[in-house]
Amino acid sequence: MLRLRKLRRRGSGTRETRGRKPEAQTAQISPFDRAGAPRRPRRLPPAAAAAHRCSAPPPGRAQAPAPLRMPKPAGRERRSASCAHVHKRLRMFVPRPCRTVRAAGGGRRAASCFSGRAPRGRRGTPAAGAAAEMNRDSFAAGERLVSPAYVRQGCEARRSHEHLIRLLLEKVRGCRAGLGSAPRGPRGPPRGPPRGPPSLAAPAPPRPSRPPSRPPLPGGPPPPASSRPPAPPRPSRPPSRPPRCSPRCTPALRLPLQPAPSVVLRSSRGQQGKCPEDGWDESTLELFLHELAIMDSNNFLGNCGVGEREGRVASALVARRHYRFIHGIGRSGDISAVQPKAAGSSLLNKITNSLVLDIIKLAGVPAVTSCFVVPMATGMSLTLCFLTLRHKRPKAKYIIWPRIDQKSCFKSMITAGFEPVVIENVLEGDELRTDLKAVEAKVQELGPDNILCVHSTTSCFAPRVPDRLEELAVICANSGIPHIVNNAYGVQSSKCMHLIQQGARVGRIDAFVQSLDKNFMVPVGGAIIAGFNDSFIQEISKMYPGRASASPSLDVLITLLSLGSNGYKKLLKERKEMFSYLSSQLKKLSESYNERLLHTPHNPISLAMTLKTQGEHQDKAITQLGSMLFTRQVSGARVVPLGSVQTVSGHTFRGFMSHTNNYPCAYLNAASAIGMKMQDVDLFIKRLDKCLKTVRKEQNKESNVSGVDNYDKTEDVDIEEMALKLDNVLFDTYQNSS
Template identity: 50%
Template sequence: MDSRNLQLTKEIIGKTLGQSGEDSLNSLGKELRILLSQKKLPKEPWTDLMIQSVLTDLAMMDSNNFTSRAGVGEREGRIFSSIVQHRHFYFSHGIGRSGEISAIQPKAAGSSLMAILTNTFAKHALKISGIRKVDCMVVPMATGMSISLAMLALKPQRPQAKYVVWTRIDQKTCLKCIYTIGLQAIVVEPELKGDAIVTGDVLNAIERVPIDEILCVLSTTSCFAPREPDDIERISAICKEKGIPHIVNNAYGLQCHKICGKISNSIRNGRVDAIVQSTDKNFMVPVGGAVIACPSSEFLKSISSTYPGRASGAPILDLFVTFLSMGEAGYQRILRERRSLVPIFKQRLSEFARSFGERLLESQNNTISYAISLDHFPNPTAIGSSLFLRRVSGTRVITPQSSKSVCGISFNSYGASYSNYPLAYITAACAVGLSPQEVDLFFERLSQVLRDSRAAY
């Protein structure tokens, strides 16, 4: 409300009451000015009413919400359903232009501003997590397709490339993102050290083919125990020495300060071209977005220019709203809460395993996912389905006998990320957003399922 309208308001409801309303509006205006000038997460979370007010202002800047408009183009942001309109807070133009996903869109000043702010908020969040000296952008694709996009941006630099050196991680997306863009994987089989599955011989894999035929090395930092995060510091040093690009799949690694510290060290001392992380796993928004971060702003622009056409603004809107709802204090709080729950979760899991004659599998460098053996259960695969029927989601039961073919490559002990892992096990994660109440419920239901499983035999 401008100054003239505020004056008219005071004439209608009285100077005292009008001034009270003006003070409230000025307070929001001050918070917005800080946001626009600093381009960082607000210190404290915003209220829903504050967020809705700003969203309304931004939406009014887009051409589809102009009053008395005459839209005669083929794409005017028209929305038939009022439910869809409300769901998207009246934004409909998406982000970017046909030549670049990060470009400002003439018909959508509000959407463009929101996208730019969301990118700067994401950069601030990465810094809080421990990844510094990067530029980043939020894209409306989940992790796999975002990795593919980053790889496509590398292709002009390495026109002879046929291969991606890939450290085995048994998650289909990680392999399919390579084959989707017409490349092949050189699989680096991991090594077994005690219970832990660790990075294999990346250098040997690189030396199997000519260097110019390798597009990049794709490493992974977040994985299911007892697979440990890749030794990205060693990998980045090899990539720097050999002159090979390096993309890090950091799907849900932002919640782990140790992982983020290793990424920062790798950027500083080795070679890292892009780091890709999921928005849903790290920031608790619906699936559909990723944050691509690059030490080089030039390469980030190349990735932005590689994306064909405009893009959906929905994942960006979700993250923008969530960042304002969290604020810097809220984001730090959820990271702190997860960190404080980790030793409790690990200890309880270890004690629980011993009570059934099993043990916690040791994978010291994985502080998100944990695994316990199922040596004394004749039908371990039934345990996973029984848990799901009891509304326990997210666990994975892995057996040595399982095998699978993905993109034409056969894998033994699929799910373990290591051929012929010596025992069956079940995994559970202490991820961001997990509550102590959920932990209690998990152990209660897992105990019942294991007792039932043992009684059945």
């Protein structure tokens, strides 16, 4: 009714003022009535007139005649019918006000932009009203410059981006509410199903009409609000057409309530899935990041900062590099806490942790309950876990560690102030596996109270294979010893993730740590600490001193949103295919040089090829092969000679890099990690073949040169012996003659 009155005031007018408008703002609806008599042109509102001009056909193109109309009634009925007809005929040119604008007008319900909550039952706040009025004025000014139809089209395009953002936030909130971690709002639970976007596969039935309220008793007060019958749930409306948006809507604050048909609306994993199945494009990602960044206080217009840490940046290039997220994440007491003056950065941190948790479940550990991104690499993240356990077990000073020749793992225990107890691996065929009997013996020898934890490993270089996590988890559960797993690049392997899942099911695993750069293809500097006990993971996050950088969280958030869950699953599948391809190609190459590929079926990532036939100077040839590969731009492959000795933090490792003191042969390592392509495998095999040929040629030359030298020396000795014999004969002859 209010819209009809406005239209009547603006469009119909009175008879006295009907002829004062310029002729450019008039549009002839129908030049004839049903009787065939000509009638005067009808005047339209300015916005409708502009839209009518833009929708007119170009010159030279025929226009279909307008349909005939009924004779106009007289008086007030004539004016009402005229307004109704204009509104009906030009419905596409008279956009309805959006919900934010209606909330600003007062009395209508509004949707919160980044809360993810259902908009029912919430009145528009003064701030939202002011923002809506500001944007309404901006769009009204834009209408005078371009066509309202074009403005509406641009607004519709923006809503398609905003729909993805709202869908992500609703999924994150829905999962947190399902896990019991999200507090319930002050208005109690919603009366109907969540106000999320509907599914295209199963459209909802039409919305039922609201039953009339119960009339009050005669002569009595009206019934209280609590005794009124609850309204029936209002199912979501099926998306039969694209959402319509007013050009006067609030693009920076309002998120769409109706989805576009081309958008994937609901994850196949239900409301508990949070990472979008299909990746976002860069325009949507940039819009999302800018919407979050303007929520930080350093990006407020007119902000006055008088503290020592107010998000000031001297270089604009640095600000753009970080998308103006300057405050970082966390507070001084908790890396997962919310900063009052950095709502956008805090929201970014929460969303990142939720997406990473979803990806870990997708990768093979569905029982995981909590995780967080820490801006440290794997080694320091393990140190943080050990320091957290120190407060739980103050008497403990030993860490049982099945040997893996990697310096960062060993230094993480030394840095935390504990003494590593190295458990040597046992050789089973070509594989190096965990010595469970030695672990049990050390537990009995040292005592469970003196042991901080068992530090096991999943992902490693062949011929070492992942530790026996299930058996170690059972030992830890029976002895009451914590269990920390180094899962550095194991997220990309379903076998490593399955070992963690099974270990937590049958025994005890307190936390497992994985690297961001090795599993998600982001810059180095971040890790994920995950576990099966929310309270323990929160204790680890509170152990981090001070605030932290938001760069690792921002990198992995952009990566996961650009890939989507389907994109990441595709990468995992391609990695498995590349592992099989690399294994077959490396096996063919090794057989051509009388070598063999080590049989390590329990290692799903790394491979090893023997280097036995390298001549007498084997160590020199192996070292030369490694340097030749590196100078030919082959990175990642490493050669392991025999008998190398390395001292790390006062502990001497014999046979370093081979994970044992005495491995039978030298070998070359190559791994198939996430992101590897078939071209990488082909180029590696080609360059390795050339390097092996070069090494063999040099060895043959050296052997030939040494053979020639030995032959010459033999001839010289024979000549000298013959000369001596001749001298002796001559001397004897001279004596006899004398």
